[in-house]
Amino acid sequence: xxxxxxxxxxxxxxxxxxxxxxxxxxxxxxxxxxxxxxxxxxxxxxxxxxxxxxxxxxxxxxxxxxxxxxxxxxxxxxxxxxxxxxxxxxxxxxxxxxxxxxxxxxxxxxxxxxxxxxxxxxxxxxxxxxxxxxxxxxxxxxxxxxxxxxxxxxxxxxxxxxxxxxxxxxxxxxxxxxxxxxxxxxxxxxxxxxxxxxxxxxxxx
Amino acid sequence: xxxxxxxxxxxxxxxxxxxxxxxxxxxxxxxxxxxxxxxxxxxxxxxxxxxxxxxxxxxxxxxxxxxxxxxxxxxxxxxxxxxxxxxxxxxxxxxxxxxxxxxxxxxxxxxxxxxxxxxxxxxxxxxxxxxxxxxxxxxxxxxxxxxxxxxxxxxxxxxxxxxxxxxxxxxxxxxxxxxxxxxxxxxxxxxxxxxxxxxxxxxxx
DNA sequence: CAAAAATTTTAATGTTAATTAAAATAATCC
DNA sequence: GGATTATTTTAATTAACATTAAAATTTTTG
Numbered sequence: 001x002x003x004x005x006x007x008x009x010x011x012x013x014x015x016x017x018x019x020x021x022x023x024x025x026x027x028x029x030x031x032x033x034x035x036x037x038x039x040x041x042x043x044x045x046x047x048x049x050x051x052x053x054x055x056x057x058x059x060x061x062x063x064x065x066x067x068x069x070x071x072x073x074x075x076x077x078x079x080x081x082x083x084x085x086x087x088x089x090x091x092x093x094x095x096x097x098x099x100x101x102x103x104x105x106x107x108x109x110x111x112x113x114x115x116x117x118x119x120x121x122x123x124x125x126x127x128x129x130x131x132x133x134x135x136x137x138x139x140x141x142x143x144x145x146x147x148x149x150x151x152x153x154x155x156x157x158x159x160x161x162x163x164x165x166x167x168x169x170x171x172x173x174x175x176x177x178x179x180x181x182x183x184x185x186x187x188x189x190x191x192x193x194x195x196x197x198x199x200x201x202x203x204x205x
Numbered sequence: 206x207x208x209x210x211x212x213x214x215x216x217x218x219x220x221x222x223x224x225x226x227x228x229x230x231x232x233x234x235x236x237x238x239x240x241x242x243x244x245x246x247x248x249x250x251x252x253x254x255x256x257x258x259x260x261x262x263x264x265x266x267x268x269x270x271x272x273x274x275x276x277x278x279x280x281x282x283x284x285x286x287x288x289x290x291x292x293x294x295x296x297x298x299x300x301x302x303x304x305x306x307x308x309x310x311x312x313x314x315x316x317x318x319x320x321x322x323x324x325x326x327x328x329x330x331x332x333x334x335x336x337x338x339x340x341x342x343x344x345x346x347x348x349x350x351x352x353x354x355x356x357x358x359x360x361x362x363x364x365x366x367x368x369x370x371x372x373x374x375x376x377x378x379x380x381x382x383x384x385x386x387x388x389x390x391x392x393x394x395x396x397x398x399x400x401x402x403x404x405x406x407x408x409x410x
Numbered sequence: 411c412a413a414a415a416a417t418t419t420t421a422a423t424g425t426t427a428a429t430t431a432a433a434a435t436a437a438t439c440c
Numbered sequence: 441g442g443a444t445t446a447t448t449t450t451a452a453t454t455a456a457c458a459t460t461a462a463a464a465t466t467t468t469t470g
Contacts, residue, residue, distance in 0.1 A: 009467085010416085031236050032320030034457060047459080048418050056458065110374075111316035115237030151396070155389040158375055159368040166367025169315075184360040191356070192397025214437085215446085239427060252429085253448050261428065 014052045016042060018066050021059055022108035026168045030060070030112045061120040063108035068127045070099050070107060075134050085142015089193055092138065093160065094186040100167050101178040109168045132157050142193070149195045160189055219257045221247060223271050226264055227313035231373045235265070235317045266325040268313035273332045275304050275312060280339050290347020291399055297343065298365065299391040305372050306383040314373045337362050347398070354400045365394055 020041040024033040035046040035056060042048075053059045074095035082088030100107050113124055136157045142148030163185075171181060225246040229238040240251040240261060247253075258264045279300035287293030305312050318329055341362045347353030368390075376386060 013417090027319060029235075029317040029320035031317060035459090036457080044417095045419055046457090047420080050459075051417060109316070111314070112234040112236060114232060115234035149396075151393060152389040155386070155393045158371075159390065159393050162368040162371025162374070163364040164367070165374075166363075166371055169367070169370075170363055181360070184357045185364065188356060188360045188364050188397070190397075191354075192393070192395075196401065218447090240429095241427080249447095250449055251427090252450080255429075256447060 010052075013042075014062075015066075017049065017052055017059075018063050019105060021063050022067075022106040025060075025063065025108050025111075026106050027172070035059075057115075057117055057120070060108075060112055061116055061124070064110050064113065064116075064124050065127075067107045067110060068124065068131065070104055071096055071131055072127070072134075074099055075131065075138075079138070084145045084147040085138055085140075086147035086190070086194055088138045089135070089142060089148065089160075090186055090190045092135065093164065093189050094182070096164055097167070097185050098182050100164070101171055101181050106168065106173070109165060132161060135160065139193070147195055148193045151193070156193070163189055215257075218247075219267075220271075222254065222257055222264075223268050224311060226268050227272075227311040230265075230268065230313050230316075231311050232377070240264075262320075262322055262325070265313075265317055266321055266329070269315050269318065269321075269329050270332075272312045272315065273329065273336065275309055276301055276336055277332070277339075279304055280336065280343075284343070289350050289352040290343055290345075291352035291395070293343045294340070294347060294353065294365075294398055295391055295395045297340065298369065298394050299387070301369055302372070302390050303387050305369070306376055306386050311373060311378070314370060337366060340365065344398070352400055353398045356398070361398070368394055 017038065021033075021038045023041065024037050028037065035049055038059070039046040039049055049059065053062060075092050077095050078088045078092035082091045110124070110128075113121055113128075116124065136153040139148060139151070139153040139156055143150050143153075167181075167185075171177065222243065226238075226243045228246065229242050233242065240254050243264070244251045244254055254264065258267060280297045282300050283293045283297035287296045304310065315329070315333075318326055318333075321329065341358040344353060344356070344358040344361055348355050348358075372386075372390075376382065
């Protein structure tokens with residue numbers, strides 16, 4: 001998830017660009033964001049962006065790829081860390097939220113998937129589907145191992161993913177609130193999952 | 206919520222237009238939707254839309270106003286119907302979901318609030334905030350009356366609203382699934398709210 | 411330090427879709 | 441049915457950005 005130590009200047013600058021673009025898209029909307037806006041955040045000229053990306057469509061695509069990759073990383077980590085289904089579910093949400101309100105910082109909300117060109121769109125949709133399936137698998141495993149109350153995993157997945165994806169709509173970088181969000185949001189989202197009959201009611205720290 | 210009986214041809218056509226626009230925006234994204242696309246769905250020419258709306262920005266604004274109004278209606282109805290906080294919370298989600306996957310739908314997902322002109326943007330943001338506060342008030346009342354487990358009402362509200370607002374991202378008008386969504390989604394979203402110590406565990410029908 | 415490669419800028423150009431005005435058609439009203 | 445009003449179309453026009461090519465600058469490398 002972190003940048004490799006030998007990241008080239010190109011990769012670093014490109015990542016800066018994607019973060020700047022995500023900031024703009026989330027703050028000003030897609031149509032409200034010109035390449036000039038993104039470039040300006042970086043102290044560059046709009047034309048300079050074309051050194052990193054073929055066109056605006058690809059900029060969006062890269063932003064979404066980055067967002068998807070961060071989510072995938074969170075889920076992977078959760079799967080490695082959590083002892084049972086419930087823990088994995090909780091930890092996934094927690095890690096993903098930490099990323100979204102943290103320094104990896106702004107993650108682009110995927111509003112404009114439909115206006116990507118076909119190949120890119122299919123790519124993102126495929127990754128998205130895989131991610132959703134991954135979460136549903138966590139839920140299923142938790143139901144199996146008794147840590148999660150039986151539920152409609154598809155709908156539960158939709159609900160949790162929706163809530164996470166929507167975060168950039170109401171969180172705008174306030175550092176004090178970030179702490180609050182990391183603390184509370186994952187708990188709120190997974191509270192309904194916990195198998196009632198379990199002995200412990202303590203939340204994972 | 207329903208159209209008044211004496212709705213003029215103008216009002217009817219305008220409402221059709223807003224629904225067509227919502228369909229396009231949700232399906233093709235904002236930037237992927239031209240006025241021609243919207244007009245085409247109605248069997249009209251792009252220029253005809255200007256009879257109903259000053260420009261594209263206002264079309265978006267009207268779509269969002271409509272979406273907000275439908276949400277407000279759902280909450281109002283829930284407040285009139287529910288016997289306690291939990292019921293009101295559940296019913297609100299249920300009514301809102303019914304609208305979003307039902308005949309009133311498609312409801313435009315509010316992705317492009319930031320690119321609205323200032324007055325319109327503030328207008329929508331104000332209504333949105335009011336709506337969120339309304340839901341938080343329901344939660345608080347439920348905590349008060351003992352029907353809802355104490356929780357961070359702000360975060361819980363953010364979670365529930367996010368999940369609802371995201372629905373158009375994964376629901377695309379499949380009638381069979383609509384039934385499933387109405388059945389399951391509200392239950393999933395409110396399951397975590399219910400006060401554990403309550404005698405009844407049956408869901409409201 | 412000089413040459414080569416990488417990055418950015420300047421200055422046009424192009425394209426797409428929004429917008430407008432005037433004309434044409436359709437609906438309504440007396 | 442004829443006049444009036446409401447709605448839609450045709451046919452330009454515009455403007456905002458995205459995009460491009462070539463030149464300039466900066467960075468790296470031997």
